[in-house]
Amino acid sequence: MVAILEVKKVSKSYRQLDGESTLAIDEISFRVEKGEFVSLVGPSGCGKTTLLMCIAGLNPPSTGGLVVKDVEVHGPPSNLVLVFQEFNKSLFAWRSILGNVLFGLEAREKRSQDAQGEARRLIKLVGLEGFERHYPWELSGGMQQRVAIARALAYGPEILLMDEPFGSVDALTRLELEDTLLKIWEDLGTTILLVTHDIEEAIYLSDRIYVVSRRPSRILQTIDVDLSRPRHQITTRADAKFMELRNEIYRQISQ
């Protein structure tokens, strides 16, 4: 298999107000292969977001390196997009839903013949057909995150990074969004790296899970999820293997 993303001994330390330097990420290494769905699971505040910001090229690591498709990362790579946890702060309030999704296409600067049609197709894909002319603030949180996902897909990334994308929506919406995301992943074949503190979400979605420790973050364990696809909210979650994985990861994290 070809690694599309390689994280090589990435560390990140911050200087505190008192001048002391504190280590947030401690030599994390892992790889993601093309077309995979990979999750990083760890307790809240363990530095997962910081790591994702490093991978997205928004916040350079203190030491170590990142390789996306055999190219060293310095600054945001062009074939990768980050979907933020705070979708309400990330969407453009001055653009309609269609406008927000069109932004993804414009940013690509790929002069498409039918940008409008392409944007509408993506809006339909995330289940927001009929809301094209609405503004982000007219939608619920779950719908807003759907817009953010459609906008990211419009950019046509090979890798989609997602930072707790369903962290601030209600439990039912969360399940719906998980299935929407799986459908998109299966349809488009985009490689997805997701960060979450929800163990069951990670198992439900992923091919592979990296369990991340408390600060300073290290990879505690690599877990291959050999649950059959397509996954199903009832049967997959009722699978004995699902329970086993859940318990194992929980034991690791709570140590």
Add this chain to the structure above:
Amino acid sequence: MRVFSRINLPGLLSFLALLFLWEISARSSQVIQSYFPPVSEIIRSLLSLIFSREVVAHLLATLGRFLTGYLLSALIAVSLGILLGHFRFAYALFEVLIEFLRPMPSVAMIPVAILLLGIGNAMIVAVTLYACTWPILINTIDGVRNIEPTLIDTGRTFGLGRWKILKEIILPAAMPYIVTGLRISLAIALILVTTSEMVVGGSGLGFFILDEERSLSTTNMYAGIVIVAVLGYGLNRLFLFFEGKAMAWHRGATARGLL
């Protein structure tokens, strides 16, 4: 029903009562009349003036200077404000100068402008431009600085360069602040144009008002004041109309606590 409920009836009635009081006081005394001619007289002279070629020319002169100064200052102050708000070093470089000039009453600059540009259109436009710049500049800088950092990161993850981020994200996100500055400067522009016209003379409504006072045509002077007032009111309504169209997204977003 809706139209009626939007009219402030008590306010309108008290305003009319005040005009009526003015009218009867003016008619009761010759002395008062020389300072405050009856409202009916003012209205009569207003009606004849607004169709006179002379007043129309003054009105157009004022409007032309207003628009030139105001629009130029909007262009300059918004561009400058975005740069100063975005590049911290640039702001640091100009901070002292800005803080020194900003609180100074802009009319104090009229003599400087006369010295540099003589008496004419250029001087009036320059003074107006100068005065309008500050509210727009300060508000734009504030707007740029208050932008949600996630928005900038969003631009970066979508591969936008610095200039694209300024244009596509920072400018629209700072627009509510910019519009506030533009609204403040709208009133300031009219003040500076009419004041400068009083100082410089020759043409414009400011000149007309002062000139009529000097010729002891008090009624025409008041009519001139009413014309300036209506002009200011009209320009403000026009501004609010466009603001309502352009900023609908912002009202909706703030109403739902999203911004």
